[in-house]
Amino acid sequence: MSDVLMPQMGESIVEGTITKWMKQVGDPIERDEPLFEISTDKVDSEVPSPVGGVLEKIFVQEGETVEINTLVARIGDGSGSGGDDPAPVPAAEPQPAAKESSAPAAKAPAQASPAAVNGKAAESGERVRSSPLVRRLAKEQDIDLSLVSGTGQGGRVSKRDMEAYLKGRASAPSAAGVSAPASGGSLGTFRPAPATRFGNHSVEPLSTMRKKIAEHMALTMRLAVHVSTIHQIDCSVIAKARAEAKQKFLEQNGTKLTFMPFFLRASAVALKQFPQINAALDADQVVFHKDVNIGMAVAIDGGLIVPVIRAVDEKSILGLQKSVNDLAGRARDKKLKPDEVTQGTFSISNYGSYGSLFATPAINQPQSAILGLGAIQKTPVVVHDAIGIRSICYATLTFDHRIIDGALADQFMTHLKGVIENWTEPVL
Amino acid sequence: MTVSTLAEVTAGPAPAPAARQRVCEYQDLGRMAYGPAWDCQRQLVARRKAGEISDRLLFVEHPHVVSMGRNAREQNILASPEMLVQKGIECWETDRGGDVTYHGPGQIVCYPILDLTEWKRDVLAYVRALEQVMIDAVAEFGIVAGRVTGASGVWVGGEKLGAIGVHLSRWVTSHGFALNVSTDLDYFGYIIPCGLTKPVTSMQRLLGEAPPASDVQQAIVGRFGDVFGAAMTELTTAAGDDSVAPQRAGARNL
Missing domain, CATH: 3.30.559.10 (Chloramphenicol acetyltransferase-like domain)
Structure with a gap:
């Protein structure tokens, strides 16, 4: 099973819009065959499939804009093994843990516990939604994604949520104190309240320039x-x-x-x-x-x-x-x-x-x-x-x-x- | 044994052309309808991907045609389909970026077939580079053109002189840019070019008279080589035939 990510089409480009899926879910696809098209201003780019197989899931629909490295599709071997996954996006846990949970035997007791949590979350369909980038960050920073409140579509945890969580975690011990004046202009000021996410909407990350401004x-x-x-x-x-x-x-x-x-x-x-x-x-x-x-x-x-x-x-x-x-x-x-x-x-x-x-x-x-x-x-x-x-x-x-x-x-x-x-x- | 003076050594080899490792062949297809030119591009893209050819720059002049990019909105074509047919204007839905535009006689259309992995893997940089080619080329005729924030293309005093629309497949480019030399600008009245309600202009309108198209083409070739750091080599095959696989005969360095 292989994840297809939104590619980065240039140094200053932080997101891409999918204009067209060339394949439908269930379609067989060859390696390097065009899978979807993305557009930036004036440029339309075909994105080839990284592997051969069957297109099992599409996570980002035509017309949607997502950050680079966001999971946009999954290609399986056609056995349908990816299809029994009830979550529309992959589990939040780092891949190795997920593999361990399905490993049949010889598991140390200490590892059994997280694996069990993993399994339970999957059963209840409450897996934390996130992108591979976020999962990698989570692994690096040793963050339990279920503790991060996702503000993206369907409660999806974005990179920004991770940063806000990390910031909160870092400042938590001194949170009772007066906030330092110099940090008041930081992005924390602009973190939207949950009440901004209602109805039909889309979410875009701030560019580096926008953040500075x-x-x-x-x-x-x-x-x-x-x-x-x-x-x-x-x-x-x-x-x-x-x-x-x-x-x-x-x-x-x-x-x-x-x-x-x-x-x-x-x-x-x-x-x-x-x-x-x-x-x-x-x-x-x-x-x-x-x-x-x-x-x-x-x-x-x-x-x-x-x-x-x-x-x-x-x-x-x-x-x-x-x-x-x-x-x-x-x-x-x-x-x-x-x-x-x-x-x-x-x-x-x-x-x-x-x-x-x-x-x-x-x-x-x-x-x-x-x-x-x-x-x-x-x-x-x-x-x-x-x-x-x-x-x-x-x-x-x-x-x-x-x-x-x-x-x-x-x-x-x-x-x-x-x-x-x-x-x-x-x-x- | 030759002895170099210090000045010669530090100055390096005297005005040798800048180190241009990559070669870009250019070819004038002459007057060619949109469909055949597109086929030609697609075949070249496949051959470029296969490594059979070097980078290629195609020049073509289209008969009247309205082309719609991936982001095109139908409402930006103002004329009815019947009207377009009656006026002898073809209409094509294409796979390039951008909205609606018009091509026709008097307009130099350039289709670079480049492998951007050998230049920069950056679509924005590529669009800016195409703009630079047009800006530098028209500057040779005394036209000071520039960019407009948020509206790709080349502009002079709020009027659009050149348009851009690009397709990428595994970093190999097709489609490209169109520069109005002596285009009959009335034809733009049938559409809203690129969805922008901004006027269009031509070199003829700006200069009072149209420069020879061949001069403009030569300027584009020269500036294209500068901007992309490529040695430009002409492919001299008769246009109009199956010039997709032209011979390498007649190549010369500019």
């Missing part, structure tokens, strides 16, 4: 006192400057000119004027940064990342645009170097490119403020007691009220707004 976001919301102030900025002057320079800029530099360098420049000027914004709280001290390194939130496959443009105050508009393109491009290709996402002193989130008018972004720890940019839209506004059409943007500053007060935040924004609205710096 979740931890970081929970951390920042717990640490910093987030307050936001929103200013209306007239972008007509920079819109005109950009429109005039756009074509020539593209021809000369092979790259499009966006609004981002303008806001980077304005932020740098304002940060120099108000160093308290370009600062970080470290215990009972405030660290004022002399460098202006601005992080730029970039949406990428499965999450976001904030590469940092260094020495923004020393770069030209062209230099800034090149940095933006380079970092955003490599962020999407996942080719950023580790030191390109650190040492930011301030951040900008340009959610306006997704149509948002205004939002309240979360501060990127250990920074103290983040500028959010809404969509720049032509809007009727009052200009010199007349109604004019101007390119308007709502810009948000979310700041940490522990070290920045509202008055300071608004002075900073007024300064930034002034740079944008009275733009004079040549673009080319």
